[in-house]
Amino acid sequence: MTIENHNRVELLRSDDFAQYLLHEPRQIKQILRALVDNRALITTYLPSGNQSFLTAMLALIDDEERLVFDASKEGAVNRRVAEAEELICATQVDGIKIQFPLDDIQEVTFEGRDAFLAARPDRLLRLQRREFYRLVAPITHALNCVIPLAQKDGPPRRLEVRVLDISGGGLAIAVPADEDVFSPGREFGDCRITLPDFGAITVRIKVRNLFRVTNRNGVEVLRAGCQFVDLPASANNLIQRYIFKVERDRSARERGM
Incomplete structure (x- = not known):
């Protein structure tokens, strides 16, 4: 799949x-x-x-x-x-x-x-409502999320993952198949998403579902569907502006502009 x-x-x-x-x-x-x-x-x-x-x-x-x-x-x-x-x-x-x-x-x-x-x-x-449509992250502008993972000894480990899609309600991320810290119900705070042309936002996410899938290149990953928890209005506004810009640019390319 x-x-x-x-x-x-x-x-x-x-x-x-x-x-x-x-x-x-x-x-x-x-x-x-x-x-x-x-x-x-x-x-x-x-x-x-x-x-x-x-x-x-x-x-x-x-x-x-x-x-x-x-x-x-x-x-x-x-x-x-x-x-x-x-x-x-x-x-x-x-x-x-x-x-x-x-x-x-x-x-x-x-x-x-x-x-x-x-x-x-x-x-x-x-x-x-437009804000609840999930935008599939464009390949031309990689969308990444940095998730701090607590360690028993030392500072948190920072895991950078690819964002597959995003909406005002949450996002889906591709997690390495050997990561065992992700499970439904688990929450991660201080996650940092950099939105191209709009800057970075800091969010808290909660894992809702987890599926093992295979990319087109044959690499197996975990697909984690996540919900935003207490998303700040300022972050939601940036997400909506980012989605609008990506869709607008996509429409312009399709029209040959």
């Missing part, structure tokens, strides 16, 4: 966004109806996280407690979908990021076409 693939499906598994999860059936059904009406393209990730396919919601049935979604054109993908215990679906509607899981999946024929039937999701993530 590559780090890039894992970023796309982390939201539902991260406590950073728990407050943006919808659980009320009426709200979830309303959003699913909009996806059906708009025939929104939905990226659906298979359990391994390193394979996905595009689909669309075709209908809500059984008092909107089950939904029908289009099958892939590839038979091998459909076989994996039929065997999956859970899929993660992600899409955007009017700039709003939507993500939800699907389970209880069955192969069906719907209006003469191959399709799948699944239970209505019991939770759905709906993110519309």
